[in-house]
Amino acid sequence: VSVERRLLCAGCLVLVLSCSLGAAGLPSPLAGKEAWDYVEVRPGAHMFWWLYYADSPSAQYQDLPLVMWLQGGPGGSGSGFGNFEEIGPLNRDLEPRKTSWVQAASVLFVDNPVGTGFSYAEQPDGFATNVSTVASDMLVLLKHFFTQIPEFQSKPFYIFSESYGGKMAAAISLELSKAIAKGSVKCNFAGVALGDSWISPLDSVMTWGPYLYTTSLLDNNGLADVNSAAENVKRAVEQQQFLKATELWSVTETVVEQNTNGVNFYNILTQQPDEKPTDVLFLSASALQARRHIRPLHKQSLNELMNGPIRKKLAIIPQNVTWGGQAEDVFSSMAGDFMRPVVDIVDQLLTAGVNVTVYNGQLDLIVDTMGQELWVKQLKWEGLPGFSQLRWSPLDDPASPGTTGAFFKTYRNFAFYWILKAGHMIPSDQGAMALQMLKMIMQQD
Numbered sequence: 001v002s003v004e005r006r007l008l009c010a011g012c013l014v015l016v017l018s019c020s021l022g023a024a025g026l027p028s029p030l031a032g033k034e035a036w037d038y039v040e041v042r043p044g045a046h047m048f049w050w051l052y053y054a055d056s057p058s059a060q061y062q063d064l065p066l067v068m069w070l071q072g073g074p075g076g077s078g079s080g081f082g083n084f085e086e087i088g089p090l091n092r093d094l095e096p097r098k099t100s101w102v103q104a105a106s107v108l109f110v111d112n113p114v115g116t117g118f119s120y121a122e123q124p125d126g127f128a129t130n131v132s133t134v135a136s137d138m139l140v141l142l143k144h145f146f147t148q149i150p151e152f153q154s155k156p157f158y159i160f161s162e163s164y165g166g167k168m169a170a171a172i173s174l175e176l177s178k179a180i181a182k183g184s185v186k187c188n189f190a191g192v193a194l195g196d197s198w199i200s201p202l203d204s205v206m207t208w209g210p211y212l213y214t215t216s217l218l219d220n221n222g223l224a225d226v227n228s229a230a231e232n233v234k235r236a237v238e239q240q241q242f243l244k245a246t247e248l249w250s251v252t253e254t255v256v257e258q259n260t261n262g263v264n265f266y267n268i269l270t271q272q273p274d275e276k277p278t279d280v281l282f283l284s285a286s287a288l289q290a291r292r293h294i295r296p297l298h299k300q301s302l303n304e305l306m307n308g309p310i311r312k313k314l315a316i317i318p319q320n321v322t323w324g325g326q327a328e329d330v331f332s333s334m335a336g337d338f339m340r341p342v343v344d345i346v347d348q349l350l351t352a353g354v355n356v357t358v359y360n361g362q363l364d365l366i367v368d369t370m371g372q373e374l375w376v377k378q379l380k381w382e383g384l385p386g387f388s389q390l391r392w393s394p395l396d397d398p399a400s401p402g403t404t405g406a407f408f409k410t411y412r413n414f415a416f417y418w419i420l421k422a423g424h425m426i427p428s429d430q431g432a433m434a435l436q437m438l439k440m441i442m443q444q445d
């Protein structure tokens with residue numbers, strides 16, 4: 001997509017106090033400040049960020065940390081889905097969200113990688129093809145951000161993520177700690193949290209069968225079919241044929257759908273809406289992958305909001321850039337990287353002393369908790385035996401006092417949260433529990 005560059009508000013920082021009606025007449029009950037901008041991270045590759053300053057009844061934003069939220073996909077938009085469906089101050093109907101993370105921290109949404117959400121590439125070769133490029137792009141963005149708004153350099157900075165966002169968050173965190181050590185980025189990096197993260201894709205795929213079988217979503221015939229499809233993925237990964245592994249991963253998903261009457265990969269207690277399971281047979285591999293993993297993040301109502309009142313309010317989106325318009329390109333450009341594990345990167349983070357939290361939803365299938373446990377056990381980190389010996393502690397569910405909302409344990413710089421009654425999108429499913437976890441990680445509780 002080539003875009004007229006003169007439309008860009010190069011280097012200009014939009015900062016608004018949106019206490020009454022927003023620029024586009026958007027009914028906005030927000031009392032907090034917001035800012036947003038584009039950064040050209042490579043020639044022709046533009047990334048969009050949107051910051052909400054913390055808006056807490058008990059503290060000034062100056063005294064609260066900064067959280068960056070990274071969505072999955074790759075190609076899912078933090079400024080859209082994460083913001084309006086999960087943790088932002090307003091929900092999709094633009095009503096205040098009770099469990100917004102903005103009451104505990106300033107929240108920075110970045111549409112990442114390039115091509116996601118309002119971010120865009122002018123040329124098809126502008127999309128990232130691996131997490132190294134994703135990380136180096138983000139480092140350019142963060143350097144700009146902390147230079148543009150220097151008061152955030154000293155605030156504790158956390159990266160929170162979901163799904164494929166976790167894989168990117170791990171790679172970004174490692175590059176960020178190196179950059180801070182070299183002095184090329186000024187920021188007070190305090191830790192990374194990997195939510196339902198695609199850290200070890202194979203461990204996820206290999207546990208789909210057992211997980212579905214023990215939750216009465218497969219019979220023994222279905223279990224055999226799913227396991228055999230997963231074995232094919234395993235062979236491709238072992239032979240380092242990662243593009244093929246991505247295709248076979250998609251085939252395995254189809255086998256799951258056929259044997260479960262279309263279970264929802266993001267929450268096993270629900271079913272996929274819209275399509276019948278058989279429809280998928282008529283789609284090409286990439287259309288199929290996009291349908292499954294990009295579309296749930298681009299529901300029609302969110303599309304209308306982002307491409308309607310929100311783009312009007314932001315007023316810096318180039319005329320022919322559509323929110324989500326390049327999402328499928330983002331996904332398919334990363335197809336060769338998709339099934340590669342990044343367990344070694346998490347190991348490097350732990351060894352470097354970075355605070356790492358893993359949190360996972362009990363009802364998530366695509367990144368089930370069984371698979372997360374498996375890769376955690378593969379860590380070479382010297383603290384692992386101590387972590388493994390430790391017993392977990394229950395946490396009360398703030399939304400339903402007297403019932404267990406989660407279990408957690410923390411040993412040295414590693415923590416694990418098992419979030420109950422939540423699927424892949426934990427803040428959507430268990431908003432109060434997610435907010436409580438955020439506060440615990442940031443040591444506000």
Ligand SMILES: *[C@@H]1O[C@H](CO)[C@@H](O)[C@H](O)[C@H]1NC(C)=O
Binds near residue numbers: 001002003004320
């Ligand atoms: C964006 O605008 C340019 C220049 O007007 C045009 O060449 C290009 O096709 C447009 N792209 C889209 C996606 O509309």
Ligand SMILES: *[C@@H]1O[C@H](CO)[C@@H](O)[C@H](O)[C@H]1NC(C)=O
Binds near residue numbers: 129130132133
């Ligand atoms: C990532 O992609 C870039 C651009 O295509 C390439 O130059 C680089 O070698 C790749 N890095 C890795 C580790 O594969």
Ligand SMILES: *[C@@H]1O[C@H](CO)[C@@H](O)[C@H](O)[C@H]1NC(C)=O
Binds near residue numbers: 190355413
């Ligand atoms: C990491 O977490 C521990 C508490 O678990 C905290 O004491 C420490 O300050 C954190 N480290 C950083 C760099 O924030």
